[in-house]
Amino acid sequence: MNKSIFQNNQRANQALMHSQINRNIMRNNLNADPNIKPEEIVVESDNMQQTIYINPNQDYQKVIPQVIMPSVFKGNRQQLKQLTGIMLKKSPHFIQGFQKKYCILDNRKLSYYNHEKKNLLEGSLNFDLQEYQYFEQRNSENKIIEFRLIPKGCEKQFIFKNEKIQETQIWAETIQEHLNLSNGRTKQMTFLSKTPKFWKHYQFSNLQVQEDCDNGDIVLFKSKDRFASAQRILLNSEFDHVGILYKENQQLYVYEAVQTGVGTFRWDYLKQQEWYKFYEKVCIRKLNYPQKNDYGVQKRFLDFINENLGNDYSLNIGKFFRFTSTIQKSSDSQKGEKKRSYFCSELVAKAYKEMGLLDQVKSSTQYYPNDFTQEKQLQLLQGATLSPEYLVIFEG
Known part of the structure; x- marks a missing residue:
């Protein structure tokens, strides 16, 4: 054909x-x-x-x-050179000077990590989602000894060099190749620079979330209103709301407990209806679990979603002091009883319990939005883990 x-x-x-x-x-x-x-x-x-x-x-x-739907990050199909290794990055604190970072340059993205704990992300610059200005400093022999990356529209600078001038030269030239072929430069994207400390997270396009995310992935919201700010202080959390993702007929949905009750909405409505403008930050954490697609796991998860749709929302002082789970088996005599009510993080915790990923004894009421952030390093069962937080970019 x-x-x-x-x-x-x-x-x-x-x-x-x-x-x-x-x-x-x-x-x-x-x-x-x-x-x-x-x-x-x-x-x-x-x-x-x-x-x-x-x-x-x-x-x-x-x-x-x-x-x-193709990958929104396929970008230019030309293969670009990948680099990994120790680089020196200038600290924003003058007294600290240059510090060692483990750096990875791949697919038009430069990420740097703690040089000892190489899985601890300290910064990520996605050239496909933001235009970066490039500057360099040369010595008397016209060799590059230092280079700077500045997000256009932002005063933040990322300054790198290597102890070996030859290595600095290689990194500088390769980064320029990635920059020149990036969507950020060709489309002159600057909206990312408006997000405070965006580099502290990996970054996802909202379309990539639609494409890559699946049942059980976590979504964290940081709202702009003052009530949510007070709630974050009360719960000692950067985020005031958490939901869980699931797919139905290839469409991605957010399952959540809000003041109107337990409900669901399509992920793409955040963009289409401009709901994302109500949030200072939205982050995704992907669930990595060997048995994630197991029929039994998926059935328990989806059954939980269907059985609790429409339940009431509640956050009261009694829940703060319920430390152990009150597990009850359903029976015909209980069918007429009032359905369980949920707080947002309580709903997510209960869903993970249904999947066998959280301790059945600890009450779901003892989980708060902050427990699902990367800072808390939530310990899941059966070898499951949550990815670092991906900052979702809706504009562009």
Whole structure:
């Protein structure tokens, strides 16, 4: 089967027209044009990729377009050099000077970590989500001895060098290659610079969340209103709300407990309805669990979602002092009883209990939004872990 890739619909429309003509000929018992062969046509645009399979020898009803969302981070398909190693980064505190960092440059993203604890992220610069200005300092021999990255629209500077000038030169030249081929530069993106300390997290596009996230992943919200600010102080948490993600018919949803009760909404509404503007920050933590897709685990999780939709919301002083779980088996005599009410983090904890990821004895009321942040390092069971926090970018 022939395959063609186009940046607009012109070729696809032409092929569909030829195929339709051929099928009309066949319906009238005439000979079909032998030069029109089955083919696969891929039409690409900024937001989607449409694959159309055309076979003029099939009935029209059997020709079904298939829509596929591509990776929003595929960017330029050219392979770029990856670098890893120890670099010296200048501290924002003058007295500390340059400090060792373990750095990874890959796929138009520069991340740096604690040089001893290489899994402890200290900063991440995603060139596909923000335009960066590049500056360098050279010595008398015209060798690069230091380079700076400045997010456009922001005063923050990221200054790097290496103890070996040759290594500094390699890193500087390779970073320029990544910058030149990044979406941040070609599309002149500057909205990320408006987010306070955005580099403290990995960054996800809201479309990438839709594509990559699945059942059991965590979403954390930091609201802008004053009530939420007071709530964060009360709960000693950077975030005032937490929900859990699930997919249904390839659509991603947020399952949460809010003042109107336990409910759900489509993830893409955050962007479409501009709900994200009510939040100072939204972060994702992906659930890494070997048995995540096990039928039994998924059934218990989805059953829990369906059984508790519409339940009431509650946050009261009594819940703060309920330290052990009150596990009850359902029975016919309990069907008429009032359904359980939930606080947001209590709902998420209970969902994880249903998946077998949290201690059944500890009460779900003893989990707060802060317990699901990377700072608290929540210990899950059965080898499950939560990823670092990914800052979600909705603009652009």
